[in-house]
Amino acid sequence: MNLPQTQEHKVRLAAKTVVASGVVELELTSEDGSDLPSWGPGAHIDVVLPSGTVRQYSLCGNPGTATTYVVSVLLDEKGRGGSKEIHAHLEVGAVLTIRGPRNHFPLGDHDAYLFLAGGIGITPILAMARQVSAAGKPWSLVYGGRSLDTMAYLSEIEALEGSSIDIVPADTRGIPDIKGALEAAGNAHVYTCGPEPMLRAVEELTTAILGKDHLHLERFGADPNATIDTAGDDSFEVELAATGKTLTVGANQRLIDVVRSVVPNVPFSCEEGFCGSCETGVLMGIPLHRDQILTEEERACNDTMMICVGRSKTPKLTLDI
Template sequence: MSTETTELMVRQQRLESDGVLSLVLEHPDGSELPAWTPGAHIDVVLPSGTVRQYSLCSDPTEKTQYRIAVLNDPNSRGGSREIHETVRTGSLLPYRGPRNHFELQPAQNYLLIAGGIGITPILAMARQIAQGDAGLTLIYGGRTRASMAFLDELAVLGGTVEIVPQDEYGYPDLEGAMAAAPAGTAVYCCGPEPLIRAVEQLCERLLGADAMHFERFGAPAAPTPGAGKAESEDSGSNGGLAEFEVELKRSNCTLKVPADRTLLDVVRDVNPSILFSCEEGFCGSCETKVLAGIPDHHDTILSKADREKNETMMLCVGRSKTPLLVLDA
């Protein structure tokens, strides 16, 4: 994961469906961009300074460009509207990344489920799977066919692709798809929270919880218990600290983090340029390397294995299980 912020130029814009605009992004001098794998995001800094995360939906073999797609959602926090209304071909956008917490794991068979703009990471995954020997079933639901992006690209993928506009067919038969899936199928889902919850429940019952992989583009339905608080049930013998210290190596300082402030707030006092967005632990913008100490994770991004490694943490909701936490910030 690259932590440096550099600029990309908008080389091309295209309306992929009603309300979905794709942007092809390149380095201003046309040089190669950092490599990525399906499921990866980049953090984009918009002209207003707002930071948003967008899945890469191009082909990783295209070394000099990234493609993202943005839904103009009237219920969003404003980032999508800004891209649709103010960003133009030739615009320069600072970015960081790519980073990937939604990586494809090896499997003999895959069931990919996308809802709405959740097709963006799923498209890149489907393209890679279709080029190999694993079985592929992709289910893509949306409000109307006109609102569903990349249908032309999906049509030539291979495998089994089910396009399910709600106004034509109702909701996808998720239970039937999982019941028919072979043992060992890996399930990847991206979309609205109700879709993710439904897939989680069905997957746990029919294929096992370990088969499920998902990515949210909004806050989970219920807040993570203890998120951003000083105490945690799993804090261990040194955890539950009302106050701890954080050493910021690059900023060359050590700060106290009181119980009534988030780690992100304290770090921004000395490093106001650090990227952040959701402040709820689901976007990953404030992900930071941990150099020493044991973080108390409360995000909904890192897997159990990633948390046990303690290599990175999300500053907006994370705290510390040890009296001192050392960060690369």
């Protein structure tokens, strides 16, 4: 698996471009001209805004451009303020801190691919489609949005080779035919990113038609239908290897809060187990995973966890902090 890269990097906003109605593209270059960490399709970075707000954005540029990252940001009027700050106040030339990249939505090697994107969910899918097209693999894309003017990267997508592309603006064509696309997908693996109602439909239909092992998805936020049973939570000890300190996490305390009492700058953002910012290496003990990112195989390795929601199955947990 891809373990987190928590090192921070200083980048400069080199360009800010409107790529669709309500969507701006940010071109971020390393401040000192050095190479930024390499990445693959599906990866995202944490962006620390001038206000201190931390948000995650999928990388959608060219992985071969070592000194530049590209992300696109949808203005969310009902959001927590990060997108509003970027759209209204972030100016070209600003120096930002970023963390990562991390990749919990990696592109696997398959015989064929079906990409299903909704709205700004096109950003990780764009990087995937670009790579698959260059490799000469068969692929198809269904891309839904409110209207054509709100859908980013249409011309770039349509210029890619070897594909079957269905652009579905809701104002003229309604809802994408996800069931039909899956039934025509053969043995393709499905990669999807978009709003929750779409992801829920894709998850249910893919499992029924192709099997759950063919599904790969990334959510914008926590799964609203996920529930956590905390009734059996008990206290445990956590050792922070880098500091040598051992602390007690009470039954009603969060692990991340206890860790931050000693290491206040530990990365975090969503605090709901879906963004990956707080991913931490586990050196000893068995974590109790409650995140929405790690696969069952990754959880079974027990070498990393999301400390914002995770706890411990053993009396003591040693973290690589």
